[in-house]
Amino acid sequence: MMAHPRTDIRLDLAALVTALACVTGCTENKPAPAQVTPEGAEKKADTKVLAKGAEALQDLSPVRALDYYLDGFHVMKDDTSLHMEAHHYCRDLNEEFTQCVIFDGTVASANLIGIEYIISERLFEGLPEDEKPRWHPHNYEILSGQLTLPGIPEVAEKKALEKKLNSYGKTWHVWDTGHVGHPRANALPVGLPLLAWSYNRDGEAPADLVAGRDERTGISTEERRRSRADLAPLARPQRGVDDIRSAFPGASGAPAGVSGK
Numbered sequence: 577m578m579a580h581p582r583t584d585i586r587l588d589l590a591a592l593v594t595a596l597a598c599v600t601g602c603t604e605n606k607p608a609p610a611q612v613t614p615e616g617a618e619k620k621a622d623t624k625v626l627a628k629g630a631e632a633l634q635d636l637s638p639v640r641a642l643d644y645y646l647d648g649f650h651v652m653k654d655d656t657s658l659h660m661e662a663h664h665y666c667r668d669l670n671e672e673f674t675q676c677v678i679f680d681g682t683v684a685s686a687n688l689i690g691i692e693y694i695i696s697e698r699l700f701e702g703l704p705e706d707e708k709p710r711w712h713p714h715n716y717e718i719l720s721g722q723l724t725l726p727g728i729p730e731v732a733e734k735k736a737l738e739k740k741l742n743s744y745g746k747t748w749h750v751w752d753t754g755h756v757g758h759p760r761a762n763a764l765p766v767g768l769p770l771l772a773w774s775y776n777r778d779g780e781a782p783a784d785l786v787a788g789r790d791e792r793t794g795i796s797t798e799e800r801r802r803s804r805a806d807l808a809p810l811a812r813p814q815r816g817v818d819d820i821r822s823a824f825p826g827a828s829g830a831p832a833g834v835s836g837k
Contacts, residue, residue, distance in 0.1 A: 605726045606792045608663060610681040611754030615763045643667050644736075646676065647789065648723040649781050650747065650772040653712075656823035658770070659756040659782050661789055662747075664692060671739075672696035680753045689765075690749040690772065697742040697812065711744040712774040713814035719807060719831035721800030722781065726793045734804060742812050747772035756782050776817045776834065779827035801831060808833030 646664040663686065666676035678690035700711060717723040718737045725733045749772050751765035775781045786797055808831065817836030821827075 605794060607683050608661070608681040608686075608792060609683055610679075610686045612680075612687065612760055612763050613685075614687065641667050642677070644725060645682070645727075646723060647726050647793070648717055649775060649785060649789075650749070651775060651780070651820070652749065652770045653773040653820060654771065656773075656820055657757075658752065659785055660752075660754065661785060662690070662692075662772070666692075666694075672699050674740075678747070678749070680751075687751060687753050689751040689753055690747060692745050692747040692772075694740065694743050694745045697744070697814075700744045700815075708815055709819070710771060711746045711816065712772070712819075713776065713816045714740055714743045714745060714774060715811045715814055716776040716817070716830055716834045717774050719801065719804055719811065719833050720775070720778070721797040721802075721804060722775065722786065724793070724795055724797075724800065726795065730800070730803065734807075737804070738807055738810065741807060741810050742814065744814070744816075745774070756785055773816075773820055776830065776836075777821070777824065777827040778829040780820075780824045805832065811835075813837035 642665045644666055646666055648662055648664065650660055650662045652658040660680075663679045663682055664676040665679065666674050668674045672695060674694035676692040676694070677688060678692060679686040680689050681687070694714070695711070700708065703711070714723070718741060723737060723740075725736060728736070748769045750769045752761045752767070752770070754761045789795070790797055811833030813835045815837060817834065
């Protein structure tokens with residue numbers, strides 16, 4: 577029986593990534609633990625059994641369709657004292673629209689803390705003017721090396737992120753389980769949702785936050801920045817680059833290709 581052609585393509589792509597990993601080598605990628613354990617009684621045995629049965633019998637396609645893991649950093653737009661690492665699990669619905677769920681770690685017990693939608697420059701330009709201030713630019717995140725796909729060979733990672741150049745994200749955090757200076761925050765999702773923003777200049781992201789991610793994943797943000805420098809000619813000026821600039825008076829400089837409009 578002939579295999580479905582799409583399946584063959586996906587298997588071929590998976591084999592290619594695996595082969596590249598063998599050639600280029602893989603960095604050590606340690607799991608990121610959940611920031612807090614939620615309040616509540618421990619699961620009972622029958623609850624666990626019901627969950628296992630549901631997993632076997634129900635169609636969980638929307639969850640299983642999540643394709644890849646993006647790791648980056650967020651600051652809250654209306655409270656720029658809140659900085660955190662954000663673990664995105666994403667699916668590209670098409671070439672111009674991506675949806676992600678955000679967790680506070682990479683382990684099975686990680687807590688769901690937010691969502692992000694990513695759209696192309698073309699879709700962003702079609703938004704109403706009063707909607708655009710809710711969408712943050714991505715070029716600094718990509719060209720600075722801050723945004724990564726841990727565990728993916730660098731050549732494949734770079735190609736994937738090239739597709740995200742000039743894109744915008746709308747991100748809501750609904751649970752602060754921990755941030756810089758307060759690693760164990762709220763044991764329950766209290767308070768109002770917070771609109772997250774991107775860093776757009778050197779010195780805005782706390783150095784310890786980036787260094788901690790790099791140490792855990794075996795990634796060098798600075799090396800990623802250098803290797804992505806040739807993507808700069810593809811980057812166009814973006815809205816929102818200066819939206820939180822006044823909150824970081826000591827920050828200055830950015831990779832070539834990062835500019836506001």
